[in-house]
Each structure stands twice: as C-alpha cells, then as structure tokens.
Amino acid sequence: MNLSAYWPALLGLLMGCEPLAVPQPTPLPCDLSAYARHPRHQTYLTELQQYRQQSVAPGSILLIQKPGEPRWIGAVGKANLEYQTDILPCSQFRVGSITKMFVAVAVLKLVEQGKLRLDDRLATLLPHTAGHIPQADQITLRHLLSHTSGITDPPNESIRYQLRIVDNAPERFSLTTDQLLATYVYGKPLHFTPGTGWSYSNANYWLLGKLLEQQTGKPLQSVLNDWIFNPLALNNTYLEVRDDSQLVRGYADLYGDGRLFDVSHWDRADSDGEADGGIISTAADLATFAEALFGGKLLSDTWLTEMLKPTRLPSCPDGDCEYGLGVEHWKTGLGLAYGHNGGSVGIEANLLYFPHNRGVFVLYKNNGNGSDKRLMDRLMK
Template sequence: MKKQLIFSAFAALLLLACETEPVLKPTTEPGSTDEYANHPKNQLYRKELADFRRKWNIPGSLMLLKRADEPVWIGAVGKSNLEHQTDLRITDQFRTGSITKALVATVVMKMKEEGQLRLEDNLAALLPEVNGNIPDAEHITVQHLMAHTSGLVDPTNDDLQYQLDLLNNPHRRVQQSTDEILQRYVYGRVLVFQPGDRFQYSNTNFWLLGKVIEKIRGKSLQAVLEEVILTPFGLTHTYLDRRDDRNVIRGYNDFYANGKLMDVTAIDRADADGQANGGLISTAGDLLKFSDAFFAGKIIRPASVQEMMTVQPVRKGTNEYGLGLESYSSAELGTGWGHNGTLLGVDANWFYFPDKKGLYVIFNNNGGGSDKSFVEKFLK
C-alpha cells in the first residue's frame, strides 16, 4: 500500500488524542534469529542487514535472499516488540501491506481461467450496487481495477478526512466493513480520469476486487485465498481475516521526526487488517512458498503469470504496473516483479528477478521508508 499519510503538525497533534491500547506480550516460544549460521554468506548478510537497520533507525529488519547458485538465506536483526524487548525471529509474522494485492490478483486470474469472470467484465455488471454511486462504472473493467487505471479515487492517500478518521479513532475504523468504507469515502466522488487514460495507484480498486471475488465465489476472501493458494501450497502462517495479533510484529514510526519511535500498530491494524488491498499477514518463509509456486506456473497457468507481468497500456503518460504486480528496474538484475507494501509502521518488499532467478523479501517495522537498493548486490 503506497501510503502517503499527511505528517502535518495538525495531524500529529490529533494523534495524541488516540485511545491508547496495552501492548500485549507475545505468547510464542522464543525462537532462533539465526538458523542459517552455516550458510556460506551468513556473516556477510547479517552484517549488511544490521548496518541497514541502524542506518534507518528501524527496530527490527528481516530479509530473505534466494539465488540460483546458493541456498536460501533468511536473517532477522533487532526487535519485533519494543515494549517487551522481544527479539525479531525469522519465523515471525508481519503485515505485508500491498503485497496482498499480488495474491488477490492471482485469485482473479484463477477465476478467469475457470471461466468465472473475464478481464473485460465491467464493474456495473459485476456489482450492480455501485451503479449511481461510482461514475462510469459500466466502463470500468476488472482489468482497469487490477492495473490501477480505473480513475477511482484513493482515500487512503488523498482524502484528509479518511486519514484523520484513521489517526484519531483507529478502534472505530477497524470495525468498519469494506461496504462502509466505500460508502463514506468513495461513493459519490468523481473519477480522477477516464478509465484507461492513465495509471494512478488507488486502493479502492482492490477493495472492489475483493467484493467481486466474494460475490462470485459466495464466500469470504479469506476462504477463497485458502482454497486457491494458502492450503494447496502450504502457506500455513498466512491469513487475511482479523485475528488476535499479539504475535504479529508491531509497527513503529518516527511521527514527529525527532528520532523517537511511536508504536502505531493500532493504526496499521485499522488501516489494513482484513482488507483486500493490504490486509495479508504472512512470513518470509510463506512468501517464498508463494513465489516458488506462482512464478513456476503452479497456481495459475504460465500464460496467466506472464499476463500479470505485462505492463498495462495507458493512453496518457507512462506506466510500470502489470496486473496486481509492480515492476522494478535494476541495472544489475534486469526487471523484477513483485510488490511493495507500506503502512504507517510497515515497510515491506517482495520482488523476483526472472533473469537472475533471484528473489528477495525484506521487512522493516518502521514505516518511514528506506533505501533497499543495497539488497540488489546480493542477487547479481
């Protein structure tokens, strides 16, 4: 989720009014932070990750590297929970943010393969309840939604009221359904541009895709993800629905830009949990399982994977986004495909580079942003 919350003094002061919550101690047994001690490059990778964490004032960082010529490596440094000084472990669950979109888009492509929908199907036909609420819904297609070329508004990035509601009362926000969010922040808004004109990232697209999936399949998005991806491919520590999250890595942010980190987990939970645009909770190991199955064409057909990895055409401007996947160009590695995930207290990246058969997953529990280009040198 490309979160760009307004870090104004006004909003920061309002954050003080947020109801605080107790930080519960994790209930999991202590685990290893260094199970890859025998990996030939373990010391090098751990040092680089530790230096990166310190440079960006990150409580905890976790990284997975997969190269064609060496074993997979996973490492974790720092803390997952500052209140209880809990060490970050390589098996810890974290909020993935918009990496969620890749799995949701995979489900859509699976439904396409099974004849349950077509990419050219329009929103008005799939969700009649949006007629009169979303302009030009009959010209917004599934493909537009997956590619962020629909022209729909994005309240998570552009609506001050959405952002202030989230900051000031996350406990109320977390109880809102997707329908309630759409009603309050999306319905009745004019399109930013005509469908297909250009690319503009909008989480609204995936709120609506989640509704389409649930309507056609007749069950929750969590249940559909389990059927299509999680259960068949062994992602046993991944889920979308809202649960007791005391063992999920907590999120932090230097909200006042003074070097002091604030626990913003309640805001991340309210902003994403349970939602098709960014609510997936997972582990590095599970994302590796998904990557191996997805890019090998085991979840959906290779032709469907290639379709998702194709930059979508627009009539104006440029685009680097496919169908639920974003491209990442590297001079060293070629074009990578995956997704970034950003919440107020989360910075996550998952990218696969076909030319090198290299994969990296990196997670930080500080949503302030960071330069992750240092990872590239390990995959070339």
C-alpha cells in the same frame, strides 16, 4: 498499503500521543541454526544490520533465495520495543499491499476458469456500483487490477479517512468494505476516464475483494485458503482478523525527533482483513508464494504472462506505468524484477522476484518511513 509518506508527520501534528497498552508476546519457536551455517551468512547479516541502522527501524528481516545456495533468512533488532522482544526470521508481520498480488492471482484464476473476463464491466459485475461510481459501466476488471480505473484512493488521498484512524481507530476497524465504499468512494469523481491514466487506488482492491466473495460465495479468506494458502502450505499466512498480539509491532517517528511510537493500532485499523493490504505472513511464506507464482504453479503460462504484461499509457513516464495486474515492475540494477511493496504507518515490506536468476528477495522493517533498498542490487547478483 503504500500509504503516503506524509502520514506520520500529519498524524503527529494532529494528536497528542498517549501511550497505549501493548500486549506482551509469548516466545516463538524458531530454529536459527540452519541460517547461521549458510556460506554467506555473515555477508547477508552485515548488509541487514546496516539497512536497519540506516532506516532507523527497531527491527528488520531479510530473505535471500538464489539458485546454487540454500535459502537464507536473517533478522536483527526488536519486534516489540515495550518488552524488548527480538525480531526473528520466523516472525509474522503485516505485509501491506503485497496482499494485492494474492488477490490478483485469485481474480485471474476465475478468469482462467472462464467465469470472468478482463473486459467485464464493473457495473455488470457489481450492479450496486452503478450510479455510485462514475462511469462504472466503463470500468473493466483489467482497470481495477492495473489501477487504471481512475477511482479515488481514500487511504492516501482522504484527510477524513486518515483522521478517522487517528481519532477513533476501533470505529474505523469496525467498518465493513461496503461501509468504506459508501463513505469514501461512492459519489467521488474519477481522476480520469477509465483506461486513460494510471493512479494507485486501494479502493480498486476493496471492490475486487467483494467481487471474489460474490463470485465464489465464500469469504475472501476461504478463497485464498483454497487456491493459495493451503495448496502451498503457507501455514503462517492469513487474511481474516485475528488476535495480533504475536505480530511484529509497527512504529513511526511522529514528530521527526527520533522518538518512535507504537502505531500498530492504526495499521490494524487500516488494513487487517481487507483485500488491499490485510495479509499477515512471514518472510519464508512470502518467498514460497513468489516461487510458486513466477514458477507457473498458480496460473497457466497464458495468464501469468497477462499478469506480468506492462501497462503502457502515454500519460505514464516514458509510456510505461511499471505495473501489470496486481504486480509492480521494479527497474533495478540487475534488470527488471516483479513483485510489490507494502507500506503503512508503521511498516514497510517488499517482495521481489528476479527473472534473471529466479531469485527471491524479501525485505521488511517495522518503521513506516521509506528506505534505500539498493542492497538488493548487491545481494541478488
């Protein structure tokens, strides 16, 4: 969910970290033989091992997909430190804000079908927001998708929101999207007049999730099932809240002393089931999604082009906000790449598509600190 870098330090200062009961996972069936036979297996594995060590993560997963060679997925380290469970290429994990790409696709499919327009106004689409969100009659669907609405971002900006997760994660976990909006968004001033600036906000996607459910009459999980998960056979990907005992655990160095604490209960409370960052997936499923999206299998050429079009505003560095509609623009050593980063207190996930060779790059680790991702420049040539 792209949470602020100061989260772990802040949380460590505010609480005494008592050990929590960690569920014991059952072994996963995962065939590793195909990846071990890959012609570049040792090269990729060495890069992954170095990345995990440098980022001080218990475990990490890397996927490389390029034309001319088979897909490779590797995993090193641990998924669960309590039980010393190995992380595997098929391990399921929280993807954080990569979720926004899926939600944006679903919204654009409604636009493609003529049921919505990008210049539709929030106050018209969700009438209850009028009077609760300033200038709701000026905020458009495009503004929500591109983070140009000016709406506040509680996970990154509200100490009250963050403390609620620390003090009572189950209580935060029980809040509905309507309750989140009422508690942390409604009545708060905008950062700028809609469309005049860029400011990342998870609340934009809380609203988009509600809109999708209203427009379709279905829960968001069902919408994503019908339009993305099932058509692409993403059998290990879901959004709704489920038992999370089999997922890779998330960790953070709360006190800056090298000790890692299991913070999965905070990650779960912050995102599970939510449209801004709640998807659970695997490296293989994420790559299949990216391949389908950027290969034109989910949206028509017209709307895929619109999704990727850069947001340009004088207030952004060099006039380029490096974001489209639910898609980040990454300026890499190999040129422009499209995708999204996802982060929470205990995880970091990255999904990127490289147009120059139609390559897909997935990188995940179960430590919420930032990381140096320049290995992509070496591996995605």
